[in-house]
Amino acid sequence: MTHVLVAMDDSDPARAALRHACEHYPHADLTVVHVSDPVDASLFTRVPDRSSSEERRDSSQSAAVFEEARAIAAGYDRELSTELFAGDPARAIVECAAETDVDHVVIGNHGRTGVSRVLLGSVAESVVRRSPVSVTVVRG
Known part of the structure; x- marks a missing residue:
């Protein structure tokens, strides 16, 4: 594995x-990769075209996610690069995997079952089905 x-x-x-x-x-x-919530869930864009207040909110949220990711990685004496996408999370993760030429994807799973899984769907399941590379699903 050279790129995860x-x-x-x-x-x-x-x-x-x-x-x-x-x-x-x-x-x-x-x-x-962090996927921000789009204004219109049917849209998928690399650079969102949204109001500046929405962009600031998402930018702040994404910055916090990336800061926490760097802190976790630093605990393992690791560095990482970051990618920000907007849109449907499963689609964005698969797109990022293709664009960044990774060997493997690792994704967390909320472990929903029954009705909540049917109603909300599973991002992890969708990524597993669509990913161009192998995927490891980690229960949190």
Whole structure:
């Protein structure tokens, strides 16, 4: 493994996924992708065209996610690069995997079951189905 993509948001499963990547792929380059919420969920853009207040909110949220990711990686004496996408999380993660030429994706799973899984769907499941590379799903 030479390049691993870790999907990151502000959740325990995402933090567990990053710790897993740091522990299990000690020599791989790490890239963390964060997907911000779009104004229109049907849109998918690399650079969102939104109002400045929405951009500031998402920018602040993304900065906090990336800061936490760097702190976690530093605990393993690791550095990482970051990517920011907007849109549908599963689609954005798959797109980022293709664009950044990674060997592997690591993603956290909230572990929803039953009705909540049916209603909310599973980003991890969708990434597993669509990813151009192997995916490890980490329970948080």
